[in-house]
Amino acid sequence: MEKTAGHTESENKERSSHVQEEMFFAQVAERQRKLYSIAYSYLRSESDSLEAVQEATCRAWIKRKKLKNPDVFESWLIRIVINCCMDELRRRKRSFPTAEFEERAVTGEMQSHDRIDLERAFGKMKSKYRHPVMLKYYHGMTSAQIADILGKPEGTIKTWLREGLKQLKGFL
């Protein structure tokens, strides 16, 4: 086996991949609270939101080499988290096919009627309209920031925001 500077080739490979992993962890960890907050706004469950962050990290790790521009890492990661949340929401719909929303206790608080109404309304919305509404009102993002995350022109985001609020109003 070839030796370089006191280490085997396989040891060097292992160190290099460990360094890569630590760098990746640091990049995600820097944003972990933001990712969790976004997941929580969709799922409103601590365990499901942690699961979403875990799954998003998993998918991001697998696809990390496809990301050409490191400057968009955060937007890219947020998009993956949103996709994971939507997958979970669809799974919940399949497990609980009735449209009725059951009141459940979250961190010891009862769900308010407003919460129930909003959740029901969001569930009926087209997902492409839901995301700009959530990212603006729940996370204070600008149209430009939302456009980066969803990979759409800013004009499209403004249209979707307008349509989303219209739909939400109709369902509330």
Added chain:
Amino acid sequence: MTHHEEQKLLRDAEQSERESRHIGGTELSDAVRQGIGKGKKRASRRRTAYGTGTLAAAAAVVIALSASLLPGGESSPAPSAVTAGVQSDPAAAGQPETSDEDSGYLSIDDYRSVGMETKFFNAINRGHMKAIGEKQEKDGYTLTLKGAALDKRKMYVVAELRNDSDRVVRLTNPLVSFDNVQAVSWSLSNGEVLPPGGSKYLFIENKLASGIDDPDQAVFHAEAYAGEFGDPKAEEISFDIPFELDAQDLLDDTRTVEVGRELTIDGQRIEIQRVMLSPLGTYVDYAYADTNTKHVFSLNSPNLKVSSEKSSESPAFQQNDQSENGQRTLIFSAVLNSLDADSIVLSAEGIAALDPEQLKLVVDTEKGRILQGGDSTLSVSADPKERAFTFEQDMGEYSEENHRDASQISFEDTVVDAEGRTYSLPYAVSGTTEQVQGRLIDKSTYRIEEKDVVQPITFTISNYWNTNKEQAELELLR
């Protein structure tokens, strides 16, 4: 939105933010660590299946063996490779190791022993097929949508059919609709009858109408025929399965290049309008100029070369398509590095064309004589006893490429006899395309049912194959 409703939204947002702060940093970091671990395991499962580069190349060769049409393809795409080791019964192959829903995408690990066309294999292997999981059970038959992928032109669906009845069953007519806009055509692989107690994967391609943009709500419709062919108690079962599909990532990875330049072959102009490169396919939209002096049927042996600084690919030609609105498209397989491409070159080896006066084929089908129309490659013979006649066309020197690309002569639905009476096109009894003494020979036999037809009969040619072998090339992107 009123102030009251906006306040509801903002109050809920505040509550969500407050509640999300309860989580500790350590728990979050643990979730991230676990995510990386999960990602490494999943990625290594994929690598184990195909090994390093050498083994991956060998796997690709295995996939390319045995280029034969799969049965059950009423409107099958052009012949394409199937995986070796066809094992169409996933129950016999054992339960999948992982749930599709774990990753959000179908994993090729779960379909390794299943025969499928290369395009489905690539879509699953490249992580394009979103896991769905919706299912419907009726009368002992269960149809499960395993996964789907779509771009603006087509949709792939992988479904599983399970037969818990005591009769054979066959699926047909699988069509997806979005917001009441239905896919315009379908093709189905692995669709032959399923015996009682069995289950199998089905691979479905739907061609989409233009105008389906950014779909997310869809309904998958299919029919199942239960019972042997001709059984008076055979039953038709209808499935309608609603599902959601977020195909944003595939749509984001699609690149459209407007071309607007012409290819000229044998003096005939072909306008290349645009090329669209998606993770599922490469589409070249084109049109024949109205001012052409000949009626052009097709571009022969089209070839595409997509190059970037690092690589060059020639995606496989799959089919020449014409949509209901008349749009013509050359469809090739997907290119891996489409977003990096800085050169796209389209070439063709001639066109199939006839002068307008050759389109009317005047034939004495009783004596076996062509009186007018067609060209020197076409002849006809008669079998008066059977009231049948056979067109025979020499389609050129035999080669696998010619056999793959050549398309049989076809006619419009009505013919006219010598007294100007219109009849339905005679019934097609048989058709073969085969190698005869180094030539590719196509034969189509028809039978005339009507007894009062007055000879000769005029057919109108709607498709014809001839090869002028004039090569031409055009840069679509520069």
